[in-house]
Amino acid sequence: MDQAGFEWALAHAALSHFQPGVHEGRAQWQAEAAECSVRVRWDPDRSIQLEPQPWRAIQVGLSGEAVDR
Numbered sequence: 502m503d504q505a506g507f508e509w510a511l512a513h514a515a516l517s518h519f520q521p522g523v524h525e526g527r528a529q530w531q532a533e534a535a536e537c538s539v540r541v542r543w544d545p546d547r548s549i550q551l552e553p554q555p556w557r558a559i560q561v562g563l564s565g566e567a568v569d570r
Contacts (some may be wrong), residue, residue, distance in 0.1 A: 510567055514539035517562070538565035 502510075515537035516523065516530070524530040533565040534540070540562040 505568060507561075509570060510539045510561060510563060511541070513537060514541045514561070516540070517542040538567040539563055541560070 505548050515534040517534075517540040519527050519530040524533070542560050542562075543557040546556055546558040548554060
């Protein structure tokens with residue numbers, strides 16, 4: 502994936518979970534998620550020894566149109 506594709510994916514992404522303060526309600530989040538072919542979430546990161554790190558890593562899931570692009 503090139504930079505333009507990654508930027509498109511983030512611009513057309515929905516969070517993988519409901520987040521109060523970001524979404525007006527669960528129904529709004531569900532509608533948004535149903536329309537998007539890209540999901541984003543922040544996961545705990547781990548070292549090569551599997552030790553938890555103090556930062557999080559972005560996880561981007563692609564489906565449908567996002568995969569085709």
